[in-house]
Amino acid sequence: MRGKYAKLNIDKTYLITGAAGFIGFHLSKRLLDEGCTVIGLDNLNEYYDVNLKKARLEIIENYDSFKFICADLQDKEALEKVFIENKIDIVVNMAAQAGVRYSISNPDIYIQSNIVGFLNLLEICRHNNIEHLVYASSSSVYGMNINMPFSVHHNVDHPISLYAATKKSNELMAHTYSHLYELPTTGLRFFTVYGPWGRPDMALFLFTDAIINDRPIKVFNNGKMKRDFTYIDDIVEGVVSLLNKPPKPNKEWNMHMADPGTSSAPYRIYNIGNNRPVDLMEFIETIEEKIGKKAKKEFLPLQDGDVPMTYAEVDDLIKDVGFKPETNINIGIGKFVEWYKEYYQR
Template identity: 50%
Template sequence: MRYFVTGTAGFIGFHLARRLLQDGHEVAGFDGMTAYYNLRLKEARHAALAQFPAFRPTLAMLEDRAALEKAMIDFQPDVIVHLAAQAGVRYSLENPKAYLDSNLIGSWNILELAKTLKVGHLMLASTSSVYGANPEVPFRETDRADEPLTFYAATKKATELMAHSYSHLYRVPTTAFRFFTVYGPWGRPDMALFKFVKAMIEDREIEVYGEGKMSRDFTFIDDLVDSIIDLSRIVPSEENRVEGSVRDTLSHQAPFRVVNIGGGQPVGLLDFIEVIESVMGKPAKRKMLPMQQGDVPRTYASPDLLVALTGKKPETGVDTGVRRFVEWYLEHREELGL
């Protein structure tokens, strides 16, 4: 099949594109190569994808409607997987306009082109951040998600709502998936695991926010990619509405569905740090700090709908996932200037 993937120089987009190419699909990648973090890392990801003849990259911003339109019309995709976004909860406090431009204007451009091309399946990345500080656990897709704590979360929920309207008005089959703390090799330098490992190697303190009392539902990247590919084959329609004890989010007005991608096994931050210490073979120097503005105390996915649709959920434990990351980091640290 022909997959148009935005954000292919990013962490998740790179892994998804590589898996699709390995499986024999054609992939058109679209990425703005923003300087939000280490460009050498982004360039190395795209260089790895360029080894596949079936990969077609375009370097441009999502807000560049003409470039996006040309790339998509030339490629004529069967599936669009929209992963590109301005990421990062904390950075949204410093530069909210980047989130407005990329996550709202850029996503609207994607919706317009999905409508024009009558694409077979539009898939959109959302986030567990839309649940805010939801007191009910685990987080279910049917829970209210109307109290975002950051502008980043607000733009992601807005993208879901915009996509539902387009799905209803123009019958664009759409799946929005909510990620839960994705980690693994080739990860983002602004994420906790990356920062902790780097600080420990350099014999510096790690900054532990919320006094270490937070917990996260960590999702290993390979499991996430498996789930996205499985869901890409399940185009929302009444024919695959889930019945029974699991509440489906398939809209009654549109071929639109929201699905959590998480294993439903939250890990305490201090326990996570202990796993890193075990893998690294050394203790971390911990600097305990209060909760940062915009942070949530916990994330905890209900994977019930994902399991009902695909038959599986993320299962990789943090001990395995952290070891895989550390092995990658040690191998590529000097080469990529990490």
């Protein structure tokens, strides 16, 4: 179901943090294609191949209405300078230290990037009268929840990775600033994003790379997993549909029956997922079909921090902006494999 294409205000200036990242790059390109002015910020860290980030950046730096700033959200002085030198109207925070499993072995990085960095951004947004702060949360916040599909109106107090805990913290921090300073904030819980230019630490990239290079793939929980795989174009469309719709206080919000998804403050949370969990083995079979080669599989137990299933309820997204992600894995995986082969000349 398409709200296609959501109307963007091209008179606004958009700051996108994490602009060289997977989602930040695609979002920046979409806004630039629409004629918007985009300030892109990224620290180009080495969590994964910096050359891939630079290759994404090369594409969007060709637009006259794009300006790139290499800076880190943890550097408050550098961040303040960005806002002083540019009249920014809307902020989209896609910068974060990603990775569920990496957060178990490298916890300090997540606190600095996802908590300290986000606090700096909140502070600067409220002092610069930003019209709307949109930020990436994650389906990982649902943690030990077993009620399916996952709803933004469910309680999410039981994360099982530090990454998930930092994303839940972002939602709480944003609510505080919405309540205290009337800063409109919208948190977006993304569900297993995939597609061209995707991250090398994600399953689709790992599987494709291993199969093409004749290495075995690691299949966790013995393949008994389901994921709500969401194609990158659908993620971007969901974000764009909400950019120029800053939340308003929910006048019907009742503190005696507190709804986690809305508030008496200008604060909202949305799931952006495909609303159709796919078996991991079906996902792998589709990759094999698109590559034209069978995978060598190494079956392993469930990893720490992982959950067996994710499933997004997107009723609020449909109701508020008329959009529902709909790209199926047959199309999405096909586009990724085409990109991979072209980019790596395989």
